[in-house]
Amino acid sequence: MEKLLEGIVNFRRGDFESHRELFKGLKASQKPHTLFISCSDSRIDPNMITGTLPGELFIIRNIANIVPPYRMTTEYVATTSAIEYAVLALGVENIIICGHSNCGGCAACLHPEGKLEELPHTRKWLELIHPVRDRVLKEIPESEPEARAWMMEQGNVVEQLKHLITFPYIAEKMREGKLKISGWHYIIETGEVFIYDRDKGEFLLGNG
Template sequence: MDKLLKGIVNFRRRDFESHRELFKGLKSSQKPHTLFISCSDSRIDPNMITGTLPGELFIIRNIANIAPPYRISSEYLATTSAIEYAVLALGVENIIICGHSNCGGCAACLHPEGKLDDLPHTRKWLELIHPVRDRVLKEIPESEPEARAWMMEQGNVLEQLKHLVTHPYIAERMEADTLQISGWHYIIETGEIFIYDPNLCEFLLANG
């Protein structure tokens, strides 16, 4: 806790002061250009890896960067409501699903049944990527764990892109060419980002 307290003091003295005018402009409104859906993993920093400032990204974080398929429900839908707000209220122009290497959520799906019995809500949440898990287990042998992890992480990104299009207001805006969606795979240990190319049907290294 002491480290966090020192951090907020340093922020106020250093970072805030250097961006005082930016924060003043953000006082009463926000106009982010991108909805960034990433994993809750502590190793992922959306603003750092994209070089963006406060006000540019509307960020959703959850286990395994999942965007559930569209449905009407009386339940409390945190991720779904945040997607709705970003698109309909804030008018974002882009949506990025950002998966990453060594993803614990994706890895947990590949564990034997019963591994998540002590984490019932996590287990239920990860059911949303069981179709990806089933393909990975069918196509990649157990003797190739790295290949399984890679396919699971990238396949999960593609699964979430498919889920996004089930939201009618997203599909409408994509059809009108006012909204773009993109899938990324971020490699923690190298800083590389692979972006899915729908024409080539593969993830390509972003080189600028």
């Protein structure tokens, strides 16, 4: 906790002072250009990866960067409501699904079911990517764990892109050319970002 409190003081004296005008402009409203959906993993920093400042990204984070398929419901749905707000209230122009290497959520799906017995809510949440898991287990032999992990992580990103299009207002805005969606696979140990190419059906290194 002391480290966090010290960080608050350092932020106020350093970064805040150097961006004082930016924060002053953000006081009354926000106008982010991109909805960035990523994993809750502590090793992922959306602003650092994209080189963006406060106010540019509207960020949703959850285990394994999952987007539940659209449905009308009276339940409390955090991810769905945040997507709705970003697209309909804030008018973001882009949506990025960003998966990453060594994803614990994706790895947990590849383990025997008993591994998550003590994490019932996590187990239930990860049911949303069981279709991806089933394809991976069918296509990649157990003797190739790294290939399984890679395919699970990238396949999960593609699956969530498909889920996004089930949101009627997202599909509509895409048809009108008002919204773009993209899938990324961030490699923690190298800093590389692979971007999904729909035409080629594969992830290509984003080297600008």
